[in-house]
Amino acid sequence: MKKIIQRLARFAKDKKEKKTKKKDKKEKAVEEDSENSEDTKEQQEEKPPIDVKALLSGMADEMESRTMLLQGSVDEEKAGEIISGFLALADLKPPRQDLKKGEMPYDPIKMYISTYGGSADEMFAIYDIMTWCKEHCDIQTIGLGKVMSAGTLILAAGTKGKRSITAHCRVMMHSVNGGHAGELHNLQNEMEQMAGLQDSYIQAMSNETNMTKRQLQTLINKKINIYLDAEEAIGKGLADEVWNG
Numbered sequence: 480m481k482k483i484i485q486r487l488a489r490f491a492k493d494k495k496e497k498k499t500k501k502k503d504k505k506e507k508a509v510e511e512d513s514e515n516s517e518d519t520k521e522q523q524e525e526k527p528p529i530d531v532k533a534l535l536s537g538m539a540d541e542m543e544s545r546t547m548l549l550q551g552s553v554d555e556e557k558a559g560e561i562i563s564g565f566l567a568l569a570d571l572k573p574p575r576q577d578l579k580k581g582e583m584p585y586d587p588i589k590m591y592i593s594t595y596g597g598s599a600d601e602m603f604a605i606y607d608i609m610t611w612c613k614e615h616c617d618i619q620t621i622g623l624g625k626v627m628s629a630g631t632l633i634l635a636a637g638t639k640g641k642r643s644i645t646a647h648c649r650v651m652m653h654s655v656n657g658g659h660a661g662e663l664h665n666l667q668n669e670m671e672q673m674a675g676l677q678d679s680y681i682q683a684m685s686n687e688t689n690m691t692k693r694q695l696q697t698l699i700n701k702k703i704n705i706y707l708d709a710e711e712a713i714g715k716g717l718a719d720e721v722w723n724g
Contacts, residue, residue, distance in 0.1 A: 546589045549605075553597030553629040558604050565608045569615040585616035590637065592620060596628020599655055599676050606683060609636045617641055621722050622712075627651035632680065635687035635717045643722035650707040650717060654699040655680060689716030 547564050551557060565588070574584030596602075609618055620637030622630075622644040631652050634642060644650070655677040677699070685692045698705050712718050 545586055546591070549590065549592045549594060549630070549633065551594060553594055553601050553605070553633070555598070555601055557597075558601035561605050562608050565612045569612045574615070583616045587617040587619055587638075587641070588612070589619045589621070590633075591623055592626055592630055592634050593623040594627065594630040594633075595625060596630055596651075599629060599680070602629035602632055603679065603683075606632055606636050609633070613638055619643070620718075621645070622648045622650065622718060625649045625651070626712075626717075628653060631717060632683055632687065635684065639687075640719055642718040643720050644709045644712055644718040645722050646709050648709055648712075650709075650712040652698060652705045652707070654702065687716070689714075 545568055547561065549557065549561055568588055569585055575582075578584060612618060617638040618636070619641040620634050620643070622634045624645070624647075626634045626644070626648060628651060631650060634644070634650075655673050681692050681695045681699070684690060684695055690698075707715065707717070709718075709721055713720065
C-alpha cells in the first residue's frame, strides 16, 4: 500500500511539473508573439509613404523612347498607363535650356492610337493631360486601323498640324452611351450627368477640330454611329494628313 501511495504521489508530481512546463512554454510563446507583433507594428509605422513622383521620375529615366501606344479599350488601367507616360516624359525629366523662339522645352511625343473606344471619364482624363502636356512639347497622334468613340477626341487632341491617320483607318463618332436602372430620381440625375458629358465632348471636339458645336450636335442628333474614312476625318479636322510613315 505504501508503494502504491508513493507511485501516486510521484505521478501527481510529474504531472504537475509537466503542466508547469507547458504553461511556461505557452507564456513564453505569447511573449514572443507580442514582441514580434510590436516589431512588425514599429516597422509598419517606420515605413515611408510611397513617393509617386520619385517612381515616375525613375520611369522617366528608364524610358528611352518618346513613343506611346493606345491600343484596346479606353479603360481605367489603360488611362493610368497613358497618363503616367505623359507625366514621365513631359514633367519629370529636366527640360532643355537656351531655347530659341518657338521651341518647346521637350522633344515631341508620338502617340499611336487604335481603339474601339471606352469610358468617357477616362477619355477626358487622357484629354486633359494631353492639353496640359502640349504646353511643354508637341504631341504627334497617329490613328491606325480604327479610331472610334472615345478615341476620336484623343486623336484630335494632338498638336494641330501633327495629327495623322493611316489610309484605311476607320473613324466613328456617336453620342455618349449609357444604361442605368433604379429609382426615378436617380435615373433623372444620371441622365443629367450624361447630358453634361455630351456637352463637354461637343465643346472639346469643337476646340480641336474644324467642326462647330452646331455641326457636331447635328451629327450626334442622328442617333447612329457616324463612320468616316481617312479623307473625311481630315476634312472635319480630326486629323491633318494621311500617314506615310
